[in-house]
Amino acid sequence: EIVMTQSPATLSVSPGERAALSCRASQSISSSLAWFQQRPGQAPRLLIYGASTRATGIPARFSGSGSGTEFTLTISSLQSEDFAVYYCQHYYTWPPGTFGQGTKVEIK
């Protein structure tokens, strides 16, 4: 089983600042990685797939990078609606695999 590890668990950032979230896979998953955002009381929504492709309607301030085992989600200038929990998940195998434990982005 491929294990996904996210860091940090919590990231405190001021509005307008940049945030970088990390996700590591226990073995290579090529670019088969997705990022999700979950706001309080809402269902998760897809942000990034293929490690770096933004999903439909996702603002350009969200970007993904990495391949193999190391991945990063960057939010270039945090807006109020971006304070949420972010999860990564691989889909290198079928069914799609486990999620990372999540990174909470909170207001500093």
Next chain:
Amino acid sequence: EVQLVESGGDLVQPGGSLRLSCSVSGFTFSSHALHWVRQAPGKGLEYVSGISSNGDSTFHADSVKGRFTISRDNSKNTLYLQMSSLRAEDTAVYYCVRSSAYFDYWGQGTLVTVSS
């Protein structure tokens, strides 16, 4: 517009059974694999079960294997999760999710509470 609407969540006693449904619209149901993902209160996302587009292949996480069964009815555009021998640790919001390799659309979830 792609929509996935879960139903069937309820308060159930330990050892009881429940069937969740997910009614979908806005896409060709039989062309996509579908999944159930759950989230216990205050916790992260846990993958529960998945089923291929034609229903021939299914998968269940170890935590629910032998107790939960995923199925689909392509004539009714509906996904199901039959849950039995429910435990307190099964308490969670259950989400229905469509995949196109990756998880691209999520329902709003249905709450299952297992308590006496």
